[in-house]
Amino acid sequence: MVHKMFRREFGLMPGLLRGVADLERARIITRHFDAITATLHHHHQTEDEELWPLLLQRVGAAGAAPVESMEAQHAQLADALNCLQIRMREWSAAPTADVAETLAKEAHRLVRLLNEHLGAEEQQLVPLMEGHITAAEAQEAVAKGGAVGATADPESVPLALGMIMYEAEPLVFDRAVGGVPSTSHQVMRRMAQEAFAAHSQLIHGTATPPRSTEISMSDA
Secondary structure, eight states: OHHHHHHHHHHTHHHHHHTOOSHHHHHHHHHHHHHHHHHHHHHHHHIIIIIHHHHHHHHTHHHHHHHHHHHHHHHHHHHHHHHHHHHHHHHHHSOOHHHHHHHHHHHHHHHHHHHHHHHHHHHHTHHHHHHHSOHHHHHHHHHHHOTTOTTSOGGGHHHHHHHHHTTSOHHHHHHHTTTSOGGGHHHHHHHHHHHHHHHHHHHHSSSSOOOGGGOOTTTO
């Protein structure tokens, strides 16, 4: 569910950069990139600090190689993200079409790197997690790491949930917010949907942007 969100939002970045026509739009897209980058960093930090150590306790040497590979990929992605962030912030102060095209190409390469990482994690680590970590333990680890940021502005929570649930089945969303009384799920779902629709209208020009499975790398 979370990986789909990352594939979608980062996958749409090259096209967003190529469509920038003015200073205000450049700043909007840069803030959006900063936000999804912070979310990805936090997601990886939670895995490195909470999930992988728990997994290694259960599987020992069998998990060492894939965990080390994921940690190395996290570091590689962090470097690529930070470099692109710096360049985008500089560009957003005085945007030009030629620099936007260069940034779009860099974002394209970043998307390829991200998709390779997410695919490897799903193939190598998720099966180990499914066999050795319970759903309750995984949720506890994510909650400890703060899935939507324990210290985040509460007003950002509906949007974070909306971005994640856009491609999620209702049952999956209900499981993801399992710590919240079920009577509140419908209200949370509505608030999340409204926040995501408004944000997507601003960023993508539509309340229903392409889903992760509809984005091809040739388009990115």
